[in-house]
Amino acid sequence: MKETLAVYPGSFDPVTFGHLDILTRGLELFDKVIIAIAYNIEKQGLFTFEERKDLIQQSINGNNNVIIDSFDGLLIDYVKKVNARFVIRGLRAMSDFEYEFQMASINRTLNPEMDTLFMMTSKDYFFISSRTIKEVAAFHGSVTNFVPPPVERRLKEIFEKR
Numbered sequence: 001m002k003e004t005l006a007v008y009p010g011s012f013d014p015v016t017f018g019h020l021d022i023l024t025r026g027l028e029l030f031d032k033v034i035i036a037i038a039y040n041i042e043k044q045g046l047f048t049f050e051e052r053k054d055l056i057q058q059s060i061n062g063n064n065n066v067i068i069d070s071f072d073g074l075l076i077d078y079v080k081k082v083n084a085r086f087v088i089r090g091l092r093a094m095s096d097f098e099y100e101f102q103m104a105s106i107n108r109t110l111n112p113e114m115d116t117l118f119m120m121t122s123k124d125y126f127f128i129s130s131r132t133i134k135e136v137a138a139f140h141g142s143v144t145n146f147v148p149p150p151v152e153r154r155l156k157e158i159f160e161k162r
């Protein structure tokens, strides 16, 4: 039976083609996916929450099956609040595994009813991250192959002034 709802959490600072690939594949498994932008105490973002939301909105071409939201606090609490059971995460390389395994295990211990579904990132995107994209853009390199056009435009605007 197809589950109706999944949560795809992350910093999305900014959203990349890698995230959109996981989202598209997630929508083949779930009727609706909530993109949940998380406040991460360890990461100081380049974009505000509103900007991140806006850039995701512009990048999903008005897909009604995607809900964009943000949350503060524990992921398990957010998942409970929206009545979901599954969380989607992308795995890029072995280096992601340990961190993801730890998070999924903590989350499952805190809430045994919640489960995390991992998808291997497509070969075209396994090497990108929001940090590296921001670094390329900061030095005026091309990010066309890594991020959707609205994100590329916004990165250009930000780094033109610096």
Ligand code: COA
Binding pocket: 009, 010, 011, 012, 013, 016, 017, 018, 019, 022, 038, 039, 040, 043, 073, 074, 075, 076, 090, 091, 092, 103, 106, 107, 121, 125, 126, 128, 129, 130, 131, 132
């Ligand atoms: N393709 C390309 N890049 C991808 C990707 C994909 N499919 N998936 C993730 N990334 C990149 C991101 O761009 C990001 O890059 P960056 O580190 O350079 O910014 C990196 O991988 C990891 O980011 P993200 O997926 O956004 O995860 P995160 O580590 O920032 O946040 C949360 C993960 C939000 C799920 C986690 O911190 C969380 O649940 N926070 C709430 C508090 C909580 O409940 N913690 C758990 C208990 S301790």
